[in-house]
Amino acid sequence: MSTREKILHTALELINDKGYVHVGVREIGRALKKSPGNISYHFSKKEDILIALLEQYRETNSALYEDYFAGQPSAHRFLELMKGIFDSQFRYRGVFIGNQFVKEEIQSGNRYDYRATYQQRLSGFTRIFRELRESKHLQVSDEDIEFLVAHIALVGRFWIYEATLFDKSPNQESTVKHYLDLLARQISLFATPLGAQDISEFRVSQE
């Protein structure tokens, strides 16, 4: 593992544990028995570490979406996709939580074009729901789809904040299960009998 990769690995662990603002450049160096200046050599700004982690996260997710779109649309496979995304968000939780910076980076769009990725994700979800309508898993109007997409955009982004709000280090399995369950119940409200069966099968498979 290169020094750069080691830094990212250690930084993510520390950030998940203590939060971005409380992890100093000196501390990352100490954990790796390197000098703080060496960290600066690989990442000239502390924020650059966060950018690199965000990039890793985005690549993981893009692969998950590609997998989904390569197969047949179904409520079951959609929930599997969401489980993959939630697991990956959990792994990178420290990157999202409690730092003004990610927000600023998103707003400035200088280095990490989050806005474009986000728009892509939203149209991805719109496409997913339209396909689930065509495949008779969901019975939804265009307005319903808009509503569901807005819902997923919010829940899918902020569940991890809520999960770590009262519990500093929650259990990944039960936490992801809880929020997936909420999501499953939400789309159940628009499911056809076929979709409902698919969803209940998924929920059983997660027991």
Added chain:
Amino acid sequence: MSTREKILHTALELINDKGYVHVGVREIGRALKKSPGNISYHFSKKEDILIALLEQYRETNSALYEDYFAGQPSAHRFLELMKGIFDSQFRYRGVFIGNQFVKEEIQSGNRYDYRATYQQRLSGFTRIFRELRESKHLQVSDEDIEFLVAHIALVGRFWIYEATLFDKSPNQESTVKHYLDLLARQISLFATPLGAQDISEFRVSQE
């Protein structure tokens, strides 16, 4: 207005505008033509300013809940309550957004017992939905209520994060309207004809 109140007022403005981490003690002092040491005299730690603002926010909200529970339960009045809460969250948006600290304060529970307040709010929502069932506005099982409460807890806390994610200073009226609308649509899914009429009346009144 006492110096203490002036500090809180100015700090909230600056924090809403620039974010907590980017507002320095020296800067608050400069805006008030006071020395930084004087700010420290009134609030020995920068975090204490945030605590005091959280306290103001909580008091505003408690009054709103009391008003609601003093009257008759209805879907319309419930949405009015939520509008009051959303407006107040908007006013204090900088306090919630982009700082690790509020989270830590919640977790430690040293000075600001957020956990207890939060639990109160959750049982408040459970009560509200049970009453709306009794008054024939909603047709919900106990499981549905649990689901709706979980939903409101998440959306009601994090909509303001989402709203400021891509837009640094969003328009209060249209933003609150958008998220209230999502909320109205969500409870519409469980509404009786009476409740549905109540909800659509509310939506019309917000045009």
Added chain:
DNA sequence: GTCTATACAAGGATAGAC
């Protein structure tokens, strides 16, 4: 190209004079 040592600036916190 990789790393260490070190200097500098900015911001929160504190002691003590008035």
Added chain:
DNA sequence: GTCTATCCTTGTATAGAC
């Protein structure tokens, strides 16, 4: 209640060794 002076930590930049 208010101010000045000072300390300490932390992000950042750079000179120079290997």
